[in-house]
Amino acid sequence: MNEYPRIVRAYMRESFKMKVVFEDGLAGVVDLRKLVPLKFLNRLENSGELRLPMIDEVAGTVCWKDGTDLSPVRAHELLQKSLNEKALVDSNTH
Numbered sequence: 001m002n003e004y005p006r007i008v009r010a011y012m013r014e015s016f017k018m019k020v021v022f023e024d025g026l027a028g029v030v031d032l033r034k035l036v037p038l039k040f041l042n043r044l045e046n047s048g049e050l051r052l053p054m055i056d057e058v059a060g061t062v063c064w065k066d067g068t069d070l071s072p073v074r075a076h077e078l079l080q081k082s083l084n085e086k087a088l089v090d091s092n093t094h
Helices: 038-047 072-092
Strands: 007-012 017-022 027-031 054-056 061-063
Touching: 007 054, 007 061, 017 072, 027 072, 061 072
Parallel strands: none
Antiparallel strands: 007 017, 017 027, 054 061
């Protein structure tokens, strides 16, 4: 049985970008607009809470005080895809 990816650390960056670190070692910056509905992100940003993400250690996800969270599975997929695309571009430029 495969366990789903778990986020162990998260750091807000500029705009709606967040650096996430997964338990399996995968790390990188994801665009929260691809993971959380914009109406929730805007509400979090307007309240100042966007910059205060928490890690739900049981679920292995990033969440905020109001109950908003993001899917660690989708975040892992997006990050893996972007890293694969970057590797492909880098290999084609050498």
